[in-house]
Each structure stands twice: as C-alpha cells, then as structure tokens.
Amino acid sequence: MxxxxxxxxxxxxxxxxxxxxxxxxxxxxxxxxxxxxxxxxxxxxxxxxxxxxxxxxxxxxxxxxxxxxxxxxxxxxxxxxxxxDTGTTKNESPVMLFKQNKMGHGPEALGTILMTAFINTLPEITLKPQKLIFVNSGIFLTLTDSDTLEALKTLEKSGTDILVCGTCLDFFNKKNQLAVGKVSNMHDILEYLTLAAKVIYP
Amino acid sequence: MSNQNKILFSYFIFPSIHTVLKAEKLLKSHAVSHTIVPVPKAISSNCGVAVRVQPDEAIVLQATALLDKHQLKYKHYQNIKA
The missing domain is CATH 3.30.110.40 (TusA-like domain)
Structure with missing residues (x-):
C-alpha cells in the first residue's frame, strides 16, 4: 500500500x-x-x-x-x-424561495413582468438552482395559466426540484391547477432552506 | 449549458417597459405564443425586457401585424441566440 x-x-x-x-x-x-x-x-x-x-x-x-x-x-x-473550488457542486447550487408572484415591491405590472423575465431566463444560466420553492402568492407561478410554466417545466426536466406550498394552494383553492413540481410542506421547506449553502429570494 | 442556448429566436424590442406591457397584453389576448425575457446581450447591454417568439414566419407575421395595428413602436431582430 x-x-x-x-x-x-x-x-x-x-x-x-x-x-x-x-x-x-x-x-x-x-x-x-x-x-x-x-x-x-x-x-x-x-x-x-x-x-x-x-x-x-x-x-x-x-x-x-x-x-x-x-x-x-x-x-x-x-x-x-x-x-x-466548491462552488459548482450540486449542494452548493442555490435554493430559490419565491415569496410572491412578483419581483420586488412597486407597481404590480412591473413586478409581474420582472418575475416572468427572471424565471424565463433561469433555464439558460450555468449553475442551475437545486430547488425552487414557491410559497404564498408565489404559487401562482406554478399554475396552469402561468406565463412561467414552460421555463419551470424545462428546469424540472433538467433536474431542479420544484416544491409548492400545499397550505398556500389550499388557501387560494388552486390545488387542481398545479401544473409543475410537487406539493410540499413546511417541514420539507424548512429543511431545504436550512441545508442550503445559499438561498436567493427573487 | 442547455440546448436552448443554441436555438435561434426572433425578438421584439420596445422603446420603453410601458410599451412592452402593452405589447404583452395584446399578444396574450390574441393567443400569439411568446415569452417574456431579458433583452439578449447581443442586441443591447442595457437592462431591458423583450418579447421572444419562435422563429416561425406565421407567428412573426401575426405578431408584427398586431403591433402595427395598435401602432406600437418596436424593433424586430431575427435569428438571435437565446
């Protein structure tokens, strides 16, 4: 030896x-x-x-x-x-938490179009996020009539986990309109956020 | 890198974000398939939002006809990499 x-x-x-x-x-x-x-x-x-x-x-x-x-x-x-360099491993890739269906605070139309452009660009970036988590009004981005659905489906196919808050779907009565990702709960969401090396709030 | 990077798209660039919002509403209400994306770096390094469509002649014609009809100012770029 x-x-x-x-x-x-x-x-x-x-x-x-x-x-x-x-x-x-x-x-x-x-x-x-x-x-x-x-x-x-x-x-x-x-x-x-x-x-x-x-x-x-x-x-x-x-x-x-x-x-x-x-x-x-x-x-x-x-x-x-x-x-x-540990920056390129799967575990180091970011988790993104979508707390609303708009980006930033301000006029709704602007926030909506910014969020749409943001998500539609995600499939093209080099270091793909490991997980996308959608809570509160963020869940609207994952529904059948969402402008960001195609991009989210592309990301899911290329290995990004998409988790959607079940309580939120329930609150907005949108469970039957979920079109991408899987329904998740606070236990899992909290676990993923605390384990993540980097969390991005778009 | 995803394969999407190699696909060539057709882009519409507008003079302001307000025109983008109008154009988006218009295209959506007429079911013209399109995607909202940031302006590709190849077109401009300014921060901006663009409307991207498949490089399909029928879709491009439909979009330009609609934008012209509503007198929205735009620039059209063909065959740009995503």
Whole structure:
C-alpha cells in the first residue's frame, strides 16, 4: 500500500499529490492519503468519487485517512485543482424561495413582468438552482395559466426540484391547477432552506 | 449549458417597459405564443425586457401585424441566440 502524506498541505497540493499517485498506481493498488483538515478531505474525496474511485474515509487522532483502490484509470486532462473550488457542486447550487408572484415591491405590472423575465431566463444560466420553492402568492407561478410554466417545466426536466406550498394552494383553492413540481410542506421547506449553502429570494 | 442556448429566436424590442406591457397584453389576448425575457446581450447591454417568439414566419407575421395595428413602436431582430 502506498501512502500519500499530505498533512499540512493546502489546496490544491493534496489534490495534485493524489492525482499523481493515482496516475502512477497499478490496477487495484491501494492508496492511503493522510490529511489533517476537513476541507482537504472533502475536496479529495469529491475528486476521487467524481472520477470513479471507491473511497473510504476514517478519522483517528485528528488525522483523516482516505483509502482508495486504484480502480479506474484517470481520464486525461482532469483538473484536480478545480476541486479546490466548491462552488459548482450540486449542494452548493442555490435554493430559490419565491415569496410572491412578483419581483420586488412597486407597481404590480412591473413586478409581474420582472418575475416572468427572471424565471424565463433561469433555464439558460450555468449553475442551475437545486430547488425552487414557491410559497404564498408565489404559487401562482406554478399554475396552469402561468406565463412561467414552460421555463419551470424545462428546469424540472433538467433536474431542479420544484416544491409548492400545499397550505398556500389550499388557501387560494388552486390545488387542481398545479401544473409543475410537487406539493410540499413546511417541514420539507424548512429543511431545504436550512441545508442550503445559499438561498436567493427573487 | 442547455440546448436552448443554441436555438435561434426572433425578438421584439420596445422603446420603453410601458410599451412592452402593452405589447404583452395584446399578444396574450390574441393567443400569439411568446415569452417574456431579458433583452439578449447581443442586441443591447442595457437592462431591458423583450418579447421572444419562435422563429416561425406565421407567428412573426401575426405578431408584427398586431403591433402595427395598435401602432406600437418596436424593433424586430431575427435569428438571435437565446
């Protein structure tokens, strides 16, 4: 077993050391990476898993040990350094909470058209939101006659979760007009908001 | 990036947001299929809202006829990337 001692190294060094060791490893050779900080563990683990490696992590006396069997060959051109940046993983992608069907405070017509343009542009942005949550009058954006329905359906197809407040649908008596997403409740909504690294209120 | 980025659309740009609102109402009431989007950067870097339609001749004609009839000022751009 080969050991890569990356203690005291800061990103991207542990990633580069891991990549190099993996490149030089024989098929099924086991490697152990020793790290002393949580962030490095997460970055290296993510790098390995994204590249088809099976990883097990354990912690002992303030040190982290990542064990990996050199299973898959690393594709050429993998940028290990990119894994220092955590801004592009699914968990880091934003959750958006729509508290009303308009954007901002002011004339209704303006707020409505701004919100429509906002949602219609969402399918085209690079980092897609992981979840869209609709509460209060925000639920009107998800109904059969909404101008934003097509964009929301496109987002849902490409993996964005769409959650619509059930109490709100009930209040406005619009349950049978829901055209996208799934009915949700305060338990789930609160859970997603607190777990999100970033919440955007359009 | 989604495939949508590669689709070419037809855009209508108006002199003010008030005209956009009028145009939207008009197109909606005549069931002309359209989408409200921000003005593409290729057209203008100013903040603005545009009406986007499929690059289908029939839809474009229907839209222009309606806007002309109601004397709304607009600029029409064909084949612009979303």
């Amino acid at each position: 080969k050991t890569i001692d990356a203690r005291g190294q800061i990103c991207p060094k542990p990633l580069i050391m891991t990549k190099k060791a993996l490149k030089n490893a024989r098929q099924n050779e086991s490697l152990q990476i020793i790290l002393d900080n949580e962030t490095a563990v997460q970055n290296v683990t993510r790098f390995l898993q994204d590249n088809g490696q099976e990883v097990s992590v354990h912690k002992k006396d303030h040190l982290h040990y990542i064990a990996v069997n050199a299973k898959e060959e690393l594709p050429d051109g993998i940028e290990a350094e990119a894994y220092c």
